[in-house]
Amino acid sequence: xxxxxxxxxxxxxxxxxxxxxxxNPRQVPSPLIDKPAPEFQLYxxxxxxxxxxxxxxxxxxxxxxxxxxWCVACRDEHPLLVQLANSGIVPIYGLNYKDENTxxxxxxxxxxxxxxxxxxxxxxxxxxDYGVYGVPETYVIDKQGIIRHKQIGPVTVDSLQNKIIPLIxxxxxxx
Amino acid sequence: MxxxxxxxxxxxxxxxxxxxxxxxxxxxxxxxxxxxxxxxFVMPSQSLAETEYKExxxxxENPEIEKRxxxxxxxxxxxxxxxxxxxxxxxxxxNDMRRIIREQIKANKxxxxxxxxxxxxxxxxxxxxPPMKATTVLLxxxxxxxxxxxxxxxxxxxxxxxxEIKEVTLSEAELKKAAVLLDESHAKVSGNQHKENDNLNxxxxxxxxxxxxxxxxxxRENKGNNV
Numbered sequence: 432x433x434x435x436x437x438x439x440x441x442x443x444x445x446x447x448x449x450x451x452x453x454x455n456p457r458q459v460p461s462p463l464i465d466k467p468a469p470e471f472q473l474y475x476x477x478x479x480x481x482x483x484x485x486x487x488x489x490x491x492x493x494x495x496x497x498x499x500x501w502c503v504a505c506r507d508e509h510p511l512l513v514q515l516a517n518s519g520i521v522p523i524y525g526l527n528y529k530d531e532n533t534x535x536x537x538x539x540x541x542x543x544x545x546x547x548x549x550x551x552x553x554x555x556x557x558x559x560d561y562g563v564y565g566v567p568e569t570y571v572i573d574k575q576g577i578i579r580h581k582q583i584g585p586v587t588v589d590s591l592q593n594k595i596i597p598l599i600x601x602x603x604x605x606x
Numbered sequence: 607m608x609x610x611x612x613x614x615x616x617x618x619x620x621x622x623x624x625x626x627x628x629x630x631x632x633x634x635x636x637x638x639x640x641x642x643x644x645x646x647f648v649m650p651s652q653s654l655a656e657t658e659y660k661e662x663x664x665x666x667e668n669p670e671i672e673k674r675x676x677x678x679x680x681x682x683x684x685x686x687x688x689x690x691x692x693x694x695x696x697x698x699x700x701n702d703m704r705r706i707i708r709e710q711i712k713a714n715k716x717x718x719x720x721x722x723x724x725x726x727x728x729x730x731x732x733x734x735x736p737p738m739k740a741t742t743v744l745l746x747x748x749x750x751x752x753x754x755x756x757x758x759x760x761x762x763x764x765x766x767x768x769x770e771i772k773e774v775t776l777s778e779a780e781l782k783k784a785a786v787l788l789d790e791s792h793a794k795v796s797g798n799q800h801k802e803n804d805n806l807n808x809x810x811x812x813x814x815x816x817x818x819x820x821x822x823x824x825x826r827e828n829k830g831n832n833v
Contacts, residue, residue, distance in 0.1 A: 456688055459685060459728070459731045460729060460731075461728075462725065462728070555702060559706065560727065561727075562727040564685040565686060
């Protein structure tokens, strides 16, 4: 008993510290999960005359990917997004965050364009409504227009296979 | 002028290098001083000529708004560089936040409204002062609970230690037994010592006395344990 108590206290402390150390401080839980996606009306990068409204996507599950040509990590995830778009599982929309239109277009030409439409958010106002703080970020939005998942940082094979795609499939089953 | 300076610099460096191999203090000292002087005087004047100076962008148009904004942002976390407040951080994110907060102050929003605006988007994580909630109860009261528990343990431990030392009253028979034991050990100790050191009677006596006391204590302890 005399030695068990300190040992027990140590083990409790060790477990707390171990869990604390293995947490990723970048993964800040978003308060927007399970809340309606903020509405926006923005013009699209390739068709400046066409104003895209986020309401248009009500009734389908879609991805909103926040990207920019100045964002290095976006290059890492981009081939995966192109693959996902080609698979036809889910429509992907882009939010071109604080970018120059000409460089953004060049970037898409060079790396491929997975987006149904990429809307332009030059001063980052819509990005701020979505709580964007580190590009790239990807939101899974359901048929009711509710945010179901937020991927902070680049999409990876692991996060796609284990989280995003299963979630999309499940959400598509709902009415 | 430039040529002269270059050759001067070159020579100084060479002498400097030579000086180090020759280990002549005066050479090393003068040549290294020359190199430093050249660096000091030539470099800034060249860069002065080459760079254009820009006016610093005024940070505060309205010092009152700036003051309120800074007071607010000091308690808000920059999500990009998480150990800096939005007031301190030069990250793009914090620039945006400061701009937005300035705009909202101009729009006559209250401090609470501005903080709610940020919490709605970035969660409680932006706040350096976490709000009291079901999930933060442990954070708020954990230290207090820990303090109370540890004080309780300490008091219990100290009391327990006081109780451990008890005066033991011995019965007649036990006293006799102890006396016999003491006599035995006394005889043994003094017997041995008499044989070995006849001359040291004085010291001998004192050491036996010590021995005596020791045995006394140990007997008492033994009894205590038995009880």
